Amino acid sequence: MSNTAANSQNFDIVVVGRGPVGSTLANLLGLCGIRTLMLEREAKAYHLPRAVHFDDECMRVFQTIGLADAILPHLTLSPGMRFVDAEGRLLLDWPRPREPTAMGWNLSYRFHQPDLEAVLNNGLERWPHVELRTRCDVFALEQDQDGARVRYEDLATGRLVDISCAYVVGCDGARSLVRRFIGSALDDLGFHERWLVCDVLLKEERPDLGDFSVQHCNPRRPATYIRGTGNRRRWEITVHPDEDAVDIVQPARVWELLSRWLQPTEAEIERAAVYTFHSAVARQWRDGRFLLAGDSAHQTPPFLGQGMCAGIRDAANLAWKLAHVIAGKATPDLLDTYQSERAPHVREFIELAIRLGGLINTKAVAAALATGTAQGDGQLKLDVQKPLLGPGPACCDRSLTGQLTPQFRGRDHGRSDDRVGYRFALLCRSGLGTAVIEQHHASLTAADVSILCGEEASGLDGWLDQHGFDAVLMRPDRYILGAVRRGEDPAALLSGLAFLAPLPSAA
Numbered sequence: 001m002s003n004t005a006a007n008s009q010n011f012d013i014v015v016v017g018r019g020p021v022g023s024t025l026a027n028l029l030g031l032c033g034i035r036t037l038m039l040e041r042e043a044k045a046y047h048l049p050r051a052v053h054f055d056d057e058c059m060r061v062f063q064t065i066g067l068a069d070a071i072l073p074h075l076t077l078s079p080g081m082r083f084v085d086a087e088g089r090l091l092l093d094w095p096r097p098r099e100p101t102a103m104g105w106n107l108s109y110r111f112h113q114p115d116l117e118a119v120l121n122n123g124l125e126r127w128p129h130v131e132l133r134t135r136c137d138v139f140a141l142e143q144d145q146d147g148a149r150v151r152y153e154d155l156a157t158g159r160l161v162d163i164s165c166a167y168v169v170g171c172d173g174a175r176s177l178v179r180r181f182i183g184s185a186l187d188d189l190g191f192h193e194r195w196l197v198c199d200v201l202l203k204e205e206r207p208d209l210g211d212f213s214v215q216h217c218n219p220r221r222p223a224t225y226i227r228g229t230g231n232r233r234r235w236e237i238t239v240h241p242d243e244d245a246v247d248i249v250q251p252a253r254v255w256e257l258l259s260r261w262l263q264p265t266e267a268e269i270e271r272a273a274v275y276t277f278h279s280a281v282a283r284q285w286r287d288g289r290f291l292l293a294g295d296s297a298h299q300t301p302p303f304l305g306q307g308m309c310a311g312i313r314d315a316a317n318l319a320w321k322l323a324h325v326i327a328g329k330a331t332p333d334l335l336d337t338y339q340s341e342r343a344p345h346v347r348e349f350i351e352l353a354i355r356l357g358g359l360i361n362t363k364a365v366a367a368a369l370a371t372g373t374a375q376g377d378g379q380l381k382l383d384v385q386k387p388l389l390g391p392g393p394a395c396c397d398r399s400l401t402g403q404l405t406p407q408f409r410g411r412d413h414g415r416s417d418d419r420v421g422y423r424f425a426l427l428c429r430s431g432l433g434t435a436v437i438e439q440h441h442a443s444l445t446a447a448d449v450s451i452l453c454g455e456e457a458s459g460l461d462g463w464l465d466q467h468g469f470d471a472v473l474m475r476p477d478r479y480i481l482g483a484v485r486r487g488e489d490p491a492a493l494l495s496g497l498a499f500l501a502p503l504p505s506a507a
Contacts, residue, residue: 011037011131011165012326014150016138016178018042020051020113021294021311022171023120027065028319030127031422034326037163038124039136039152045117048271049199052110052228053078053305056103057386058312060407060478063105063415064422067123074115076229078108079211086218094384104407104415108305112229136161141168141181141290148289166326169291169318171311174278176296184284184292189347191279191301191354194239196248198258200267202231209233209261215303215356224303225261232270235261236302245274277301277357279350285339293318298346303356304384310346317342317389320422320476330499337392341402344390352384393475395482395496400467405474408457416457417478420450424481424497428471428490429464430454440491447497449473473497 013029015022018040029036062068080095096108124130140151150163170178209227216223226234237257239248247253249272255264278299285292294311318338324330389402405427408416426449428436433453437444444451454461464470471490472483482496 011035011163012167013037013322014039014148014163014165014168016150016168016170017172017294017296018045018117018121018132018134019171019173019294019311020116020120020308021315022169023117023124024061024065024312025169025171025293025315025319026130026132027067027120027123027127028061028315028422029323030124030130031065032319032323033129034323036127036130037165038130038132039138039150040132040134041137041155043134045114045121047114049228049232049234050113051308052113052226052234054109054111054309054312055306056101056105056107057404058309059105059109060103060417061312061316063417064316065123066126067119068105070119070123071111071116074111074119074229076110076211076227077106078110078213078227080108081213081215083215083217086216086220091217102406103404104409104417110226110228112232115229138172138177141178143168143287143289167289167291167322169293169322170296171294171315172296174295174299176292178290179282179292179296182284182287182290182292184282184287186280186282189279189281189350189354191357192276193301193357194245194274194276196235196237196239196254196257196272197275198235198237198254198272199228199270200233200235200258200262201270202233202267204266206233206262206266221257233262233267239274249274279354281343281347281350285343286335291318291335291338297342298350300346300350301353301357304349304353306349306353310349313345314338314342316477334393334499341389341392345387348387389479393481393496393499395473396488396493397469397483397485400469400472400480400483403480405472405478405480406459406463407478408452408459408463410457411455416452416460419456420452420474422476424449424476425474426451426471426490426493427457427460427464427474428453429469430461432470432490436490440494443491443494447494449494449497 012035015026015038018038022038026036026038059068062071078096082090083092085091101107124132135155136152137155138150138152142149148165148168150168152161154161170176172178211227214225222238224236228234235258254269254272279301281298282292285297293314298310300307321334321338325332325334394401410416410419430453433451437451468486469483470486470488471493473481473493473496475481482493484490484492
C-alpha cells in the first residue's frame with residue numbers, strides 16, 4: 001500500500017457519480033455550506049443524449065440552486081404527448097399547458113443532457129467548499145460510529161486515495177457500487193423490455209413531425225417519437241425477443257425501422273443503442289452513513305419521462321436533511337425519513353409508467369389505462385396527479401402534508417422561493433406575520449425559519465382561503481410540513497420543528 005495517500009482527507013459528504021442527480025445534490029449541499037467531494041470515474045461528461053425531459057418541479061429545484069436562468073436557453077417547451085393507433089388515429093391526448101403551473105415554471109421541458117450537465121457542473125465552481133474530482137474509480141467503502149471512508153484509484157496516476165467523511169451518497173447509476181456495499185436488493189416491479197433508442201440530427205426542417213411526443217400504439221412494433229432541442233429528434237422502438245441487439249443498431253437496419261417517418265437523406269444518426277427498460281426500487285436506501293439517490297435507488301421505464309425527475313426529487317429531499325444533520329441541528333434519525341417519503345412517491349410514478357407502457361403495447365386502451373377520463377368524442381384525456389410523499393415529519397393539521405406548495409409572485413414580481421431561500425418558511429395570511437415575528441423571533445432565528453406574508457406575495461391569501469388555513473409551514477424542498485386552520489396560532493407550527501432542536505453536543 002505504499003502508493004496509498006499518506007493522510008486521509010476530510011469532507012462532510014462524498015457524492016459518488018457526476019450525473020445530473022449527483023451534480024444537483026452537490027449544488028444544494030454547496031448552497032448549505034457543506035464540505036462536499038464529488039467523485040467521477042470518467043474524465044468528461046457523456047457527450048451523447050440520454051435523458052430528454054424534466055418537469056416544473058425539477059426546474060424549481062434548479063431555481064433554488066440559482067441555475068434556472070442559465071438552463072433556460074437550452075430548453076424547449078413540450079406541448080404534450082399523444083397516443084395514436086397503427087393507422088395514426090388519436091387514442092389519447094395528454095396536453096401540457098403553455099402557461100406556467102403553480103410551481104412557477106412550465107410543466108414539461110425538453111433538453112439535451114450534455115447541455116444541462118455542463119450548467120450544473122459549472123455551477124459547482126461557485127462553492128469553494130465543493131470539489132469535483134474526475135478519473136476517480138471508487139472501489140471500497142467503510143463506516144463506523146465515527147464516520148465513513150471512501151477509497152478510490154486515481155486513474156490518471158494509479159495513486160490510491162483514502163477519504164474520510166460523514167456520509168456517502170451513491171448517485172452512481174443502476175449498477176451502483178454504493179448499493180452493493182449497502183447490500184440492498186431490488187424490488188422487481190415486473191417491466192423489462194428491450195427498446196432501440198435512436199437519436200438523429202435533422203439536416204432540413206421537418207415541421208410535419210410535430211412538437212408533440214407521440215406514442216405509436218402499434219401492436220406489431222410499438223414506438224415513441226420525441227421532439228428534442230434544436231434539430232434533435234428521438235425514436236424509441238421496441239426490439240422483438242428474436243432480434244439481435246448488435247444487428248438492429250446497424251445503420252441500414254436503423255433506417256429501415258425509421259423509414260415510416262424519415263429517410264437517410266434527411267438526417268444523420270447521432271446514436272443508436274439498445275436499452276433494456278427496467279422497473280425496480282431498492283429495498284434499502286440507507287445503511288448508516290451510506291445512502292442512495294437517482295438510478296442507484298430506482299429505475300423506471302421512460303414512458304412518463306420521470307426517470308431523471310425522480311432523482312432530482314431525491315436530491316432535493318435529501319440535501320436539507322443531510323445539511324441539518326451535519327450542522328448538528330437534527331439527529332441522524334431524520335435521514336430515515338428520506339426513504340419513507342421518497343420510495344412510495346417514486347413507486348407510484350413507476351407503476352403509472354408501466355401502465356402507459358402497457359397502453360403502447362395493446363389495442364385495449366380503456367382497459368390498459370385506468371387514469372384516463374372519457375371525452376365526448378370517445379377519446380381519452382390523460383390527467384396525471386403527482387403523488388404525495390410517504391410518511392415523514394409532520395405537524396398540526398396534516399391534510400396538505402406531503403404536497404408541494406405553490407410558488408407565489410412577490411409584490412415586486414419576484415418569485416417567492418427566491419425571497420425565502422433554501423430554508424423552512426412560514427407562509428402566513430396578511431396581518432399575521434408581524435405578530436409571529438415579534439413574539440417568536442428567537443425560535444424563528446434558532447430554526448432558521450423565514451416568514452412570507454400575504455402582503456408580500458400575490459395569491460398567497462387566496463390559496464390559504466381555498467384550503468381554510470391561516471398559515472402553512474414549508475420545508476426547504478418546498479413540501480408542506482403542516483398547517484393551522486383559521487383562527488389558530490400560526491406559531492403552533494413551530495412545534496413541528498422539534499426534530500431540528502440542537503443536539504446536546506452542539507448546544
